[in-house]
Amino acid sequence: xxxxxxxxxxxxxxxxxxxxxxxxxxxxxxxxxxxxxxxxxxxxxxxxxxxxxxxxxxxxxxxxxxxxxxxxxxxxxxxxxxxxxxxxxxxxxxxxxxxxxxxxxxxxxxxxxxxxxxxxxxxxxxxxxxxxxxxxxxxxxxxxxxxxxxxxxxxxxxxxxxxxxxxxxxxxxxxxxxxxxxxxxxxxxxxxxxxxxxxxxxxxxxxxxxxxxxxxxxxxxxxxxxxxxxxxxxxxxxxxxxxxxxxxxxxxxxxxxxxxxxxxxx
Amino acid sequence: xxxxxxxxxxxxxxxxxxxxxxxxxxxxxxxxxxxxxxxxxxxxxxxxxxxxxxxxxxxxxxxxxxxxxxxxxxxxxxxxxxxxxxxxxxxxxxxxxxxxxxxxxxxxxxxxxxxxxxxxxxxxxxxxxxxxxxxxxxxxxxxxxxxxxxxxxxxxxxxxxxxxxxxxxxxxxxxxxxxxxxxxxxxxxxxxxxxxxxxxxxxxxxxxxxxxxxxxxxxxxxxxxxxxxxxxxxxxxxxxxxxxxxxxxxxxxxxxxxxxxxxxxxxxxxxxxxxxxxxxxxxxxxxxxxxxxxxxxxxxxxxxxxxxxxxxxxxxxxxxxxxxxxxxxxxxxxxxxxxxxxxxxxxxxxxxxxxxxxxxxxxx
Numbered sequence: 105x106x107x108x109x110x111x112x113x114x115x116x117x118x119x120x121x122x123x124x125x126x127x128x129x130x131x132x133x134x135x136x137x138x139x140x141x142x143x144x145x146x147x148x149x150x151x152x153x154x155x156x157x158x159x160x161x162x163x164x165x166x167x168x169x170x171x172x173x174x175x176x177x178x179x180x181x182x183x184x185x186x187x188x189x190x191x192x193x194x195x196x197x198x199x200x201x202x203x204x205x206x207x208x209x210x211x212x213x214x215x216x217x218x219x220x221x222x223x224x225x226x227x228x229x230x231x232x233x234x235x236x237x238x239x240x241x242x243x244x245x246x247x248x249x250x251x252x253x254x255x256x257x258x259x260x261x262x263x264x265x266x267x268x269x270x271x272x273x274x275x276x277x278x279x280x281x282x283x284x285x286x287x288x289x290x291x292x293x294x295x296x297x298x299x300x301x302x303x304x305x306x307x308x309x310x311x312x313x314x315x316x317x318x319x320x321x322x323x324x325x326x327x328x329x330x331x332x333x334x335x336x337x338x339x340x341x342x343x344x345x346x347x348x349x350x351x352x353x354x355x356x357x358x359x360x361x362x363x364x365x366x367x368x369x370x
Numbered sequence: 371x372x373x374x375x376x377x378x379x380x381x382x383x384x385x386x387x388x389x390x391x392x393x394x395x396x397x398x399x400x401x402x403x404x405x406x407x408x409x410x411x412x413x414x415x416x417x418x419x420x421x422x423x424x425x426x427x428x429x430x431x432x433x434x435x436x437x438x439x440x441x442x443x444x445x446x447x448x449x450x451x452x453x454x455x456x457x458x459x460x461x462x463x464x465x466x467x468x469x470x471x472x473x474x475x476x477x478x479x480x481x482x483x484x485x486x487x488x489x490x491x492x493x494x495x496x497x498x499x500x501x502x503x504x505x506x507x508x509x510x511x512x513x514x515x516x517x518x519x520x521x522x523x524x525x526x527x528x529x530x531x532x533x534x535x536x537x538x539x540x541x542x543x544x545x546x547x548x549x550x551x552x553x554x555x556x557x558x559x560x561x562x563x564x565x566x567x568x569x570x571x572x573x574x575x576x577x578x579x580x581x582x583x584x585x586x587x588x589x590x591x592x593x594x595x596x597x598x599x600x601x602x603x604x605x606x607x608x609x610x611x612x613x614x615x616x617x618x619x620x621x622x623x624x625x626x627x628x629x630x631x632x633x634x635x636x637x638x639x640x641x642x643x644x645x646x647x648x649x650x651x652x653x654x655x656x657x658x659x660x661x662x663x664x665x666x667x668x669x670x671x672x673x674x675x676x677x678x679x680x681x682x683x684x685x686x687x688x689x690x691x692x693x694x695x696x697x698x699x700x701x702x703x704x705x706x707x708x709x710x711x712x713x714x715x716x717x718x719x720x721x722x723x724x725x726x727x728x729x730x731x732x733x734x
Contacts, residue, residue, distance in 0.1 A: 273528075
């Protein structure tokens with residue numbers, strides 16, 4: 105007898121097959137990394153001064169870039185979320201540009217801005233951006249800030265404006281209502297956005313390479329270290345660094361998922 | 371006359387293409403003021419403007435004689451509660467109620483804490499103080515929201531459809547609670563709703579709005595019995611609205627509907643106020659038409675006519691009848707009357723109306 109549900113079964117069966125194949129592919133990609141490495145090799149690389157330099161530089165630059173991204177993104181995202189004024193679409197689109205641009209192109213644009221355009225004035229003011237660790241921070245910030253704005257805007261969109269109105273009628277100033285009501289209500293979304301922003305800054309390579317250069321033990325972030333060592337044939341160092349980055353990414357994703365799950369529960 | 375708590379004059383507020391136009395009304399001390407209107411007529415916008423959450427384009431708002439038109443909401447000291455309570459989910463009930471006191475750095479003030487306890491007791495939410503909003507029912511949330519709004523003794527409480535999101539039983543108990551709060555606290559209340567029963571039960575003054583304009587204001591019963599326009603009559607669900615003309619017979623005015631051969635009168639002269647044109651609408655509420663069994667004598671002099679019961683909807687306390695005879699008439703009678711008179715669908719009945727109970731609306 106012909107199964108009447110066969111078509112439906114086949115339809116959703118194809119969905120399951122696609123999902124399973126994707127999971128397997130991703131797993132093999134990750135396992136593939138480990139097959140070119142072993143624990144001894146990994147520990148050996150972890151003891152190298154170059155690795156210590158790269159991880160320290162990556163952490164402080166990405167945290168600094170994330171901090172400044174949050175400082176800028178909070179007000180921008182709130183304005184984009186709350187106000188409907190002429191020109192807002194232009195503002196919203198402009199903010200998206202670093203997401204759409206290839207990081208290398210962002211890097212070139214930054215290089216021109218901080219080099220030929222305003223480089224001399226900045227150097228006179230004692231600020232050196234091009235080919236310095238500060239350039240790393242600037243490149244990471246530029247690439248990561250749109251992600252912060254996007255996710256924060258989404259978080260603010262989820263806060264009923266009337267919650268803020270109530271706080272105002274209860275005696276809170278606009279700033280009081282923002283910090284006492286809006287931020288706590290958007291907390292989960294903001295933390296999620298913060299983690300995504302940090303993750304984007306952490307893995308930044310293209311714009312960093314253009315603005316800060318690829319200089320060993322000077323502007324060598326973890327991504328730059330992987331590129332540098334791959335290009336000179338030091339596969340062990342490159343793969344070990346890649347594995348460390350993979351672990352950092354996993355930890356960030358676990359934090360993100362935990363926060364988001366809590367948000368769903370609320 | 372009591373002194374005025376709030377005076378709103380020629381208020382104009384713009385929000386995109388929608389505007390509140392030339393809104394003027396005043397509120398006596400301790401009044402329970404109802405703002406009625408359909409969805410989207412600008413009721414909430416008016417309430418938010420009074421609270422300082424929207425800036426008017428022009429006009430004036432005086433609170434106890436003080437101009438507060440452009441004062442920010444935190445300096446007005448008014449209580450405000452929305453229909454869906456909007457409690458802060460990251461605070462428990464006690465913290466939610468005390469939230470306003472914290473803004474004035476009085477969160478630990480002994481008097482404020484005592485007041486909170488008294489309010490919680492009066493509203494029957496003392497046992498809920500440690501709970502979070504997610505563990506409360508709709509009625510409980512609304513009680514907490516009210517307690518939060520009145521903790522700091524505002525002179526005026528603004529309520530945006532506080533009962534509309536509640537089930538009928540909870541709504542009844544909340545109505546009673548609102549009456550009790552109003553009497554106990556003595557504050558003025560502005561209550562926005564689209565339910566006229568709330569206005570009749572709670573209000574001492576009422577205002578009907580449509581499309582950003584005031585349509586009518588006055589005491590709720592007068593607004594209900596004497597709607598000033600076809601819109602107000604329709605919005606307040608005046609069940610019988612009949613178009614007709616005024617004709618004089620023997621010097622007295624009569625209402626005539628030629629189409630249905632209906633003639634009612636003589637009309638009291640005070641009903642034809644001002645420049646009432648000849649073409650008018652007659653408004654009679656369903657409860658104001660008397661119904662009796664059909665054998666009785668009907669004639670024009672007693673303003674009665676015969677009709678057939680076409681439809682009967684039996685409710686818990688009353689029966690809604692649709693009767694056909696000289697037009698279509700909606701009539702309400704108690705279940706007891708319905709049963710004792712042995713009426714049914716298809717019965718011949720006599721409908722009659724007393725002239726002092728009818729109301730006329732100008733066709734213009």
